Amino acid sequence: QVQVVESGGGLVQAGGSLRVSCVVSGGTFEEYAMGWFRQGPGKEREFVAAISWTGGSTYYADSVKGRFTISRDNAKNTVYLQMNSLKPEDTATYYCAAARFRNAVLTRATDYNYWGQGTQVTVSS
Numbered sequence: 001q002v003q004v005v006e007s008g009g010g011l012v013q014a015g016g017s018l019r020v021s022c023v024v025s026g027g028t029f030e031e032y033a034m035g036w037f038r039q040g041p042g043k044e045r046e047f048v049a050a051i052s053w054t055g056g057s058t059y060y061a062d063s064v065k066g067r068f069t070i071s072r073d074n075a076k077n078t079v080y081l082q083m084n085s086l087k088p089e090d091t092a093t094y095y096c097a098a099a100r101f102r103n104a105v106l107t108r109a110t111d112y113n114y115w116g117q118g119t120q121v122t123v124s125s
Contacts, residue, residue, distance in 0.1 A: 001026045002024065002025070002026040002027040002098065002113075002114045003024070003025045003026050003114075004022060004023075004024050004096050004097065004098055004114050004115060004116035005022065005023050005025075005116055005117070006020060006021065006022045006094065006095070006096045006116040006117070006118060006119040007020065007021050007022075007023075007119060008020040008021045008119060009094060009119030009120045009121045009122075010120075010121070010122070011122045011123075011124065012086055012121070012122070012123055012124070013086075013123070013124050014086060014087055014088055014123055014124065014125050015085060015086065016086050016123075017082070017083060017084045017085075017086065018083050018086065018121060019080055019081065019082045019083065020036075020080070020081045020083070020094055020096075020119055020121065021078055021079070021080050021081075022034070022036075022078065022079045022080075022081075022096030022116060023076075023077055023078050024077050024078075024079075024098055024114070025077060027098070027114075029074055029077040030053055030074050030102065031053065031100060031102050032053060032098040032099060032100060032101075032102055032114075033050065033051070033052055033053055033098070033099045033101050033102050033103070033104050033105065033106050034050065034051050034070075034072060034079040034096065034097070034098055034099070035047065035048075035049065035050040035051070035096070035097045035099070035105075035106055035107070035112060036048040036049045036050075036070060036079075036081045036094060036095070036096055036097075037094070037095045037097060037109060038090075038092035038093065038094045038095065038121075039092055039093050039095070039118075040089070040091055040092040040093075041091070041092075043092075045095070045109060046061065047061050047107045047108070047109070048060070048061055048064055048068065048081070048094070049061065049064065049068055049069075049070035049081060050070065050105040050106050050107060051070045051071070051072055051079065051105060052102065052103060052104060052105055053074075053102030053103060055071060055072050055074075057104075057105050058070050058105060059105040059107060063089075064083075064090075067083065067084050067085045067086075068081060068082065068083050068084070069081070069082040069084075070082075079096060081094065083121070086121075086123045087123060088123045088124070088125045089123075090121065090123050091121060091122050091123050092120075092121060093118040093119070093120050093121075094118060094119050094120075094121050095115055095116055095117075095118045096115070096116045097109070097112035097113075097114065097115050097116070098112060098113060098114040099111050099112045099113055100113050
């Protein structure tokens, strides 16, 4: 059984940085394309960033481009989201997802097979 577990959320001031992590267990991590999504208060879940199985391809939502960086360490079964220059509107629960479609960057939530429970990121103004 594949498990996806996020960590690293917290409270940070606007302009600050935070890195969230996601560990995948119970499957072959190299077989998965990975993505990060978020859901803010009163909002729908939205795509944030995605990465292919090698890490050679990445894609970002316009709202985070230039501020967030997605990366992965296949030896550690872990994907990261480095978030810099955080804004109050980045406040959300951040979800990690894995898709059995490794050679792609996927932006639709419906393309992902496994999801974590989320980690809360709060940016104060």
